[in-house]
Amino acid sequence: MHFKIFWVFFKVGMLGYGGGPSSIPLVHKEVVDTHKWMTDEAFQDALAIGNVLPGPIATKLGGYIGYLQKGWMGLANAVFATILPTIILMIILLKLFTEFKDLEWVQGMSNGVMPVVGVMLAILTYEFLAKAKARTTWQFIILFTLIAFLLLVVLEIHPAIIILVIVVFSLFRKEGRI
Incomplete structure (x- = not known):
């Protein structure tokens, strides 16, 4: 179970380019749809409480979900797994980006991320709205x-x-x- 927790939040840390808004749908997909660790309603509650607290939402969700699954060790595992890819990638990508930032394809790739994040947020908003409509x-x-x-x-x-x-x-x- 600890490996599953680590792998889920490591992937979220790796693929959540753009910060919290882009990682929320990834966490939702993994913990609600794939692993069934939470219901939609429990995830919405965790997300609402997480948004009240200061700090990055991915680590707050990871810590909470890790704690639910395996206590304090699960919490530490999920938080570490969430931030490890960021630490590694930031060191590598900042070095590469400073070397290649003036290339047109690098600028185009950076600009292409925003619409993808927007669509992911729109889908999550639609799903939450459908659940709210039911209530x-x-x-x-x-x-x-x-x-x-x-x-x-x-x-x-x-x-x-x-x-x-x-x-x-x-x-x-x-x-x-x-």
């Missing part, structure tokens, strides 16, 4: 989106504060206090 109504989803937009863009409230309020509200709602 609520379109009116609530639209109202929630408009309120979030107002708070984030118009009132410029930090996303972490909004997420924290939603988490607290959800906890009180589950306990029947609201």
